Amino acid sequence: MQSKLPNVGTTIFTVMSKMAQDHNAINLSQGFPDFDCPERLKELVSYYLNDRRNQYPPMTGIPALREQIAKKVSQYYGYDADPETEVTVTSGATEALFDAIQAVVSAGDEVIVFDPAYDSYEPAVILAGAKTIHIPMSQPDYSIDWDRVEQSLSEKTRLIIINSPHNPCGSLLQDSDFDTLARIIRDRNILVLSDEVYEHMVFDGVKHKSVLSHPELREKSFAVFSFGKTYHATGWKLAYCVAPKNLTIEFRKVHQFVTFTSSSFVQFAIADFMQECPEHALELPKFYQAKRDYFCSLVQDSRFSFTPSGGTYFQLLDYSEISDQSDMDFNLYLTKEKGVAAIPLTPFYESAPDSRVLRFCFCKDDSTLEQAAEILCAL
Numbered sequence: 001m002q003s004k005l006p007n008v009g010t011t012i013f014t015v016m017s018k019m020a021q022d023h024n025a026i027n028l029s030q031g032f033p034d035f036d037c038p039e040r041l042k043e044l045v046s047y048y049l050n051d052r053r054n055q056y057p058p059m060t061g062i063p064a065l066r067e068q069i070a071k072k073v074s075q076y077y078g079y080d081a082d083p084e085t086e087v088t089v090t091s092g093a094t095e096a097l098f099d100a101i102q103a104v105v106s107a108g109d110e111v112i113v114f115d116p117a118y119d120s121y122e123p124a125v126i127l128a129g130a131k132t133i134h135i136p137m138s139q140p141d142y143s144i145d146w147d148r149v150e151q152s153l154s155e156k157t158r159l160i161i162i163n164s165p166h167n168p169c170g171s172l173l174q175d176s177d178f179d180t181l182a183r184i185i186r187d188r189n190i191l192v193l194s195d196e197v198y199e200h201m202v203f204d205g206v207k208h209k210s211v212l213s214h215p216e217l218r219e220k221s222f223a224v225f226s227f228g229k230t231y232h233a234t235g236w237k238l239a240y241c242v243a244p245k246n247l248t249i250e251f252r253k254v255h256q257f258v259t260f261t262s263s264s265f266v267q268f269a270i271a272d273f274m275q276e277c278p279e280h281a282l283e284l285p286k287f288y289q290a291k292r293d294y295f296c297s298l299v300q301d302s303r304f305s306f307t308p309s310g311g312t313y314f315q316l317l318d319y320s321e322i323s324d325q326s327d328m329d330f331n332l333y334l335t336k337e338k339g340v341a342a343i344p345l346t347p348f349y350e351s352a353p354d355s356r357v358l359r360f361c362f363c364k365d366d367s368t369l370e371q372a373a374e375i376l377c378a379l
């Protein structure tokens with residue numbers, strides 16, 4: 001049988017988490033917290049589980065949750081999304097990204113992604129029979145070269161996938177990026193998929209810029225968010241997509257046959273929690289900025305160099321002063337010989353630059369960060 005995805009193996013996140021476990025290394029690779037989600041949220045999940053909320057919820061998500069999402073979107077991004085026709089609950093952002101791509105990308109189309117690109121985008125594009133056009137982000141600040149994007153557009157371009165705050169780089173899109181994107185796709189048949197799963201992890205007083213705040217762009221965009229990131233519950237795989245009615249209709253056609261719906265009791269619990277504890281999301285930037293600052297202060301005197309991450313719960317560290325090994329090799333050495341696992345950037349590129357950078361996840365208990373930093377400082 002011929003593989004439909006011949007170049008796809010196991011994701012680097014799974015590979016590194018397993019390797020960290022096998023070698024008893026501190027796992028700063030895969031992006032999940034080693035602290036728990038809020039107690040109240042767990043109480044609500046267990047309440048609804050025991051309240052017999054265990055059968056199929058509506059395909060689009062329970063109304064109470066979609067209403068809370070619409071309220072939140074209005075409050076944060078100034079857009080009054082219709083919970084009935086513009087909000088869909090999904091089984092993780094991964095599902096929402098896949099659904100959006102399958103909904104609007106056809107065989108022969110082209111989809112633009114920015115490298116290093118989150119690794120779920122391209123397989124979904126290939127399964128749609130389309131081609132991914134990779135545009136590398138500009139160094140050293142991992143910004144987007146819009147002139148190059150404009151030059152890469154063709155009659156076949158159907159979708160541009162953006163991701164801010166950016167995993168793995170921690171860079172943020174600015175208002176000017178959205179204005180330029182809106183201008184270059186104006187009068188063209190091109191849509192936007194905006195991956196905003198780290199919306200609440202933006203630091204130094206900067207506010208997250210959502211595509212939903214841009215009146216022109218939001219008419220052509222799917223915006224994807226994840227409760228897993230916001231509520232320290234990545235294992236629950238609950239997320240949502242906000243898109244205009246015409247796009248949501250197509251999105252739901254895919255969603256209903258990919259998963260149909262998502263975990264019922266978790267939806268009820270999160271709807272209540274959003275209503276009861278809006279401060280959780282409001283406090284996240286401060287919470288994660290403190291983690292970033294602590295991790296950066298711990299490695300300040302090491303031979304790694306870095307610019308503090310602008311968002312996400314990842315910090316890039318440049319190891320050029322320590323080794324001239326490739327990022328894949330240095331990461332293996334670090335994991336197996338030294339006991340700290342990170343993520344190399346090469347797997348997120350079509351054609352990786354010759355840089356010496358690894359991604360470290362800092363959504364960990366302070367004691368985990370301290371142990372890891374002690375090792376990193378000794379290199």
Ligand SMILES: Cc1ncc(COP(=O)(O)O)c(C=O)c1O
Binds near residue numbers: 031167
């Ligand atoms: C940029 C980005 N998009 C999407 C996802 C997937 O989110 P979820 O776990 O909700 O499927 C992740 C998870 O790490 C991510 O980093």
